Structures are given as structure tokens and as C-alpha cells.
Amino acid sequence: MYQTTNTRIIVPEFDVRQPTSLEAVLRELEHNAKGTRLLAGGTDLLVQIKLERTQPARLIDITRVPELMGMAVKDGMLIVGAATSIRTLANGVGVRERYTALAESCDAFSTVPVMIMGTIGGNLCNASPAADTAPALFAFDGAVELASCEGSRRTVPLDEFFVGPGRTVMREDEVMVAVRLPKTAAGTGSAFVKIGRVAADISKVSAAVKLVRKDDRVSECRIAVGAVAATPMRAYTAEQYLAGRRIDAKTLADAARAVEEDVKPITDVRSTKEYRTHVAGVAVKDALGAAWQRARGGERQ
């Protein structure tokens, strides 16, 4: 049985577990964290296994763990379970209104089946420099909550989470439990822009902006870009420049130039270094313009 003629087959078998509580997941990791991979949506992990880029000895399916699923607001903070699907997140109550850039980054997430399968925690733990949701989560000062089998919990701000392509500060014995997003202030506007060949592609460049508009000036601003460095990154120079200024043609151009100077893209199959550098500025400019308009007090924040 199961003789196949397909070309991308998974050769080695592995041990599998399907725990139904966070405690059980941690217990599994306690016994044998080495070579174990957590399986959520599988949209990245299965491709990596098929291409033999990773050969796990054991897979733990975490999609049956209630503690890792769903969303809640606690003390004004939005808490998203790590195994919540991208589509569930995008359609979450209040997400589109309060965290517009995040909803837009979910909309830009590959194809519909991948949005249904893929999870927010998986997108972050996979640690692609082009991860669609990462810039938006940076922009909202997101943090991730990690649990380890020793019982310790730690919260890591997202801009300290990524270390390099495919690498994060997470240890092998840790599980991402949730993503936490602080409450957005009055007068907040945000936007996400993705540049790719076609919509379903991995981005060449992505940008997310969140700003707070007060007395027709930028009182606070976060700018993050993806696919233009070894990890998704904040564009600090442009953020500092814009604080206290109005958004107009000149400040947009100056901010774009600052972004171009901060990014460190590479040339790869999807795009060149030069293109990415220039378009990172353009994408930030577009996102800033949209966020500024939205912050005017429309229904989206």
C-alpha cells in the first residue's frame, strides 16, 4: 500500500506525537527535545522536509492544543495563540480595525489554503527574513511568549526574537505559546505593503508602518521592513526622523531615503540588492501615506 509515483516524497519515517495540552507538549520536549520539530500548519516544514533541508527524528503536532489556539483581549492587550491560523487571525474581532497592518499582512499571505493551514507561530518560528506577518508585528511592538519544559515562561520582544535566516532565540526545549500585542492608542493608523511578483509569491520587499497622529503631526511611529536583511528589521533612523513631523512629500522622501540607507538586502532568485534597496523606500513611503490617512480618525486605526 501507499506506493506512489510522485516526485516529492518524504523518505525517512519519524516518531509522531499528537498531544492535547500544553503540559503534554512540554513533557514530550522534556524527554527528547533533540531532533524534535513542532508541527503546526506544516506549510513550511513539510516543504523543508520534502526538500531534505531538515530531517526531524520526531514531530509533535501542536494543532490539538487548546492553550495554543484562539485569541483574547486581556488588559487591553491582544493575545493570539501561537497555533492560531493566519485566516482566523485576519478575521479576528477588532483585528482589522485596530491592527490594520497585521490584517493586511495576513491577507497578503500566500494562497487561501496556506492561510487556512499556516499559523502565526509557525510564520515567526520559521524565521524567514520575508515572513509576511513579522514587519506588522514589529510595528505594533509585538512580543512572543515562550514556555519551556522546566516550567519557565519568558516574553521576548519581537525585535529581539530573530537572529538570522531560519534562526531565532528560541531554545529546542521551548514552545511559542502566544503573540502579544499592546493596545493601540487613539489616533493610530497603520498599513502593510508587500511587493512580490504575483500576490501568492514570497515577498521581494515588505513594509509595515504604525503611527500615531496628534495635532496633525506624527507623535509616535514604527516602521519595519521585510526581505531586506538577514531578519525582518525596524527602520529606526526613519522612525526617529519622522517623530514630531508632518507627513508630506518632503518628509516622505526623506524617510524613504533613510530606509534605503538602513537596509542590507541581498540579491537572490526573487530580486536584486539594488531593486530591493530602492523599493524598500517606496514601500515604506506608500505604507506611511496610507497609515497617515487612516490615522485621521477613520474607522480603521
Next chain:
Amino acid sequence: MREKAIVFEVNERQHCTTIPSHRTLLEVLRALGYVDVKCGCEKGDCGACAVLVDGEAIDSCLTLAWTVEGRAITTVAGLGNSNNPHPLQAAFARNGAIQCGFCTPGVIIASESLLRKTPNPSDDEIRFALSGNLCRCTGYTKIFEAVREMVLTRSGGVLR
């Protein structure tokens, strides 16, 4: 455990089977005789292998079969057959939204997944829902028209 005994449902028929840990849902479904699920790119790009799991379209090539324990799967043959076609299948036939037919099972599954969640989708919503399905006979226009006709018929001719 390098294999897992699971119970799951395909087109309202129950299956109890032991599945090696590395087999994808695509491989298992085809081995069980559900060859209306097509094997295309095998990495989540083409949508030919799409099936409904608890009513939502997923790529069966990126799903390990043991993870569907307890779930209800619907393939395109589970929606209807030539004697008793599903309205979507009839709309595809009427509109000539089919050439070689290889992408069709996945396209109809993607359309059904959309219509179950969004009974009256806009044109953009239809296009977006079908963005995960590749058709190499360049049949996208007819496919779009078939889904649109189905929506129109259902909503009594009112387009959003």
C-alpha cells in the same frame, strides 16, 4: 511511534487505518482509491490536491495523513457525480470551465470552501479564493465565470 492508527471520514465514509508517519494525506487518499484528488506540484503552489477538511480547503500534499485523526474530509467526488452533480460542478460544465480537467477537482474544492464561508462573494473575493489554484490550460476566465454564475443564481441575480 513511526505509524499511527487513526479514524477519519472521507466523503461520509469512515476509514480506520494505520498510517506510516511520513505519508501525506494526498498519498493516503489516492492509495485508498480517492484518485479524484490530483497530485501536482506537491509543495503547496498549485492547489490540485486541495480537499475540504471540516469544510475548509487545505492542500493535502502539505498535510501529514496522521494529523487528520477524527476529521471529516471531502474530495470533489464527495460533492457530486455525473448523475447527480453538485451545482458548482454543473456550473463548470455549463460554462466550459474545464479543458484537460487536471486542476478542476482542486478548483471546485477551493470554490466550495469559499461559498461555504461567504455565500455571496464579490468578484475580488472569488479571484482571491482561486489564487491558490494553477490552471495550465489558461482557463481562468471560464472558471471565474462559472463560480460567478453560481453565485448569481444563488443570490437571485443580484451582484455585489
